[in-house]
Amino acid sequence: MAIIFDIYIECITPEEREEIRSHFEGLSFELQTGKITHWHYAPEESQGMYGCSLWSPELSRAAVRTLADAIECTEAGIRLYQHLHQGPDFYFARVAWEATLIEASYLEDFMKWEESSGDCRLTIECVFTEALYEQLGKPKYCKAFRPGYVWTGYRGEEYHPLGSNDQTQLNHLYRDYFGYPKDL
Known part of the structure; x- marks a missing residue:
């Protein structure tokens, strides 16, 4: 079973998705x-949204198994977010291993509430519209991604030697x- 690194x-x-397809084509x-x-x-397609994923068969198909996997996928993640930054409108996006498993409708499941301040933050890396940011209650630590969008940043892929x-x-x-x- 393959584990896919994707956006x-x-x-x-469907028109927005078609514009995304054209932007990423080739x-x-x-x-x-x-x-x-x-x-x-x-x-x-899921829950009334029009999604898509992009993946490269040249990257690891078994998650991060070497330091080179972590470096290559981190660089690919940076480049994918940069390409998205320059692209057409969308609602939500995420670069990760098996990124398709978490849709925008699941974001509330990844909210962590800080009891002392009452603030909330997202515990996953993603980018989404300012309208969704408002709907989620303006999670803490989101930064501007481009006009109309915020993100939680991208920290890259993790490598564990053991x-x-x-x-x-x-x-x-x-x-x-x-x-x-x-199994080591």
Whole structure:
């Protein structure tokens, strides 16, 4: 089973989604590692929204298993957000592993309330319209993305040496000392 690194974009109308498709059509870029990524478009429909995702078969299909995976996917994420920044209107977007699993309608599930101040913040990285920002109660720590849009920022992809494919000696050392996990 593949785990896909993608950008998921929701639009309000099919026309907006078509403009997004046109904007991303043929997108490819060379990463600093020399790998060239080609982005494939897939339409998605859910709960009355017109979504789409774009993914590249040149990136890891098993999440972050090496430091290179983390670096390449982080750079791809930056470039995807930059391309979105220059694109047509949309409602909600997110770059992540399996980004299509979280739609705008689920954002309230990712609100964290700070008891001391009564403020709320989103716990996921995404970009969305100012109208949705207002509807969510103006979550704290959102920043301007472009006119009419805010975002929670993008911190990049995480690499964990234990359990990775490129740190076999470290994983063996851990297993030798602690006897688990067996799958390292």
